[in-house]
Amino acid sequence: xxxxxxxxxxxxxxxxxxxxxxxxxxxxxxxxxxxxxxxxxxxxxxxxxxxxxxxxxxxxxxxxxxxxxxxxxxxxxxxxxxxxxxxxxxxxxxxxxxxxxxxxxxxxxxxxxxxxxxxxxxxxxxxxxxxxxxxxxxxxxxxxxxxxxxxxxxxxxxxxxxxxxxxxxxxxxxxxxxxxxxxxxxxxxxxxxxxxxxxxxxxxxxxxxxxxxxxxxxxxxxxxxxxxxxxxxxxxxxxxxxxxxxxxxxxxxxxxxxxxxxxxxxxxxxxxxxxxx
Ligand code: AMP
Numbered sequence: 001x002x003x004x005x006x007x008x009x010x011x012x013x014x015x016x017x018x019x020x021x022x023x024x025x026x027x028x029x030x031x032x033x034x035x036x037x038x039x040x041x042x043x044x045x046x047x048x049x050x051x052x053x054x055x056x057x058x059x060x061x062x063x064x065x066x067x068x069x070x071x072x073x074x075x076x077x078x079x080x081x082x083x084x085x086x087x088x089x090x091x092x093x094x095x096x097x098x099x100x101x102x103x104x105x106x107x108x109x110x111x112x113x114x115x116x117x118x119x120x121x122x123x124x125x126x127x128x129x130x131x132x133x134x135x136x137x138x139x140x141x142x143x144x145x146x147x148x149x150x151x152x153x154x155x156x157x158x159x160x161x162x163x164x165x166x167x168x169x170x171x172x173x174x175x176x177x178x179x180x181x182x183x184x185x186x187x188x189x190x191x192x193x194x195x196x197x198x199x200x201x202x203x204x205x206x207x208x209x210x211x212x213x214x215x216x217x218x219x220x221x222x223x224x225x226x227x228x229x230x231x232x233x234x235x236x237x238x239x240x241x242x243x244x245x246x247x248x249x250x251x252x253x254x255x256x257x258x259x260x261x262x263x264x265x266x267x268x269x270x271x272x273x274x275x276x277x
Contacts, residue, residue, distance in 0.1 A: 027051025
């Protein structure tokens with residue numbers, strides 16, 4: 001295997017310094033492992049930019065909440081290293097928790113407003129954990145180009161803002177989402193899905209596809225909102241919708257303003273399945 005595996009900060013820092021001394025650029029691909037074709041596309045993208053791909057594999061404890069899946073997150077490290085090697089990664093950084101978080105550590109990196117929406121309220125401290133570990137990885141690897149997937153879109157924007165605000169010597173590149181043939185976005189967590197859940201999962205991508213086709217038809221969207229079906233109140237940050245809610249749209253076609261809605265959980269789909277393929 002030509003992949004060089006570094007397990008300490010000192011070793012990975014020296015290896016990245018060596019790459020730069022040889023006149024090459026470090027192409028950093030931070031991951032939590034359980035690698036799949038989405039991760040490999042990031043390695044390929046680093047190499048396509050002429051950089052030497054350095055993949056990091058670290059299940060970062062500070063980005064998991066107390067009731068999340070840190071303990072059971074898959075860690076197939078030997079398989080991961082083989083895959084990274086097969087894709088031409090030159091360096092792999094596989095640190096221990098103690099190596100990344102020295103005993104007694106008490107420092108966090110925190111981006112403010114961007115974390116107040118989407119996943120932020122649902123996963124308190126998650127993005128602080130991400131920003132902190134990514135800062136550490138940048139500080140160990142040194143100046144580099146770093147590739148992140150757009151599946152974690154909010155994470156990408158948080159990292160872009162952090163790099164800009166902290167003047168970090170890193171070029172951040174966002175890579176398109178890699179999907180299964182049926183549209184499901186690849187994820188290490190897809191392996192948690194049972195057969196019925198796996199069959200349902202592509203519905204997210206199908207719904208997004210319908211939105212793309214709808215928008216491409218020439219609409220100017222006035223609003224798209226999900227609200228309570230009785231009081232029309234915004235669905236609060238702390239609510240995870242399992243019951244019903246009103247999904248309402250207003251959009252202009254030319255000078256004409258059209259409105260439509262469905263009550264999710266009550267109304268049938270307004271257009272039969274075969275017509276929205
Ligand atoms: P993770 O191991 O889940 O933390 O992901 C590591 C990196 O891979 C992040 O930048 C993710 O956005 C990216 N990534 C994960 N899944 C995909 C995918 N399906 N397509 C593109 N990038 C992905």
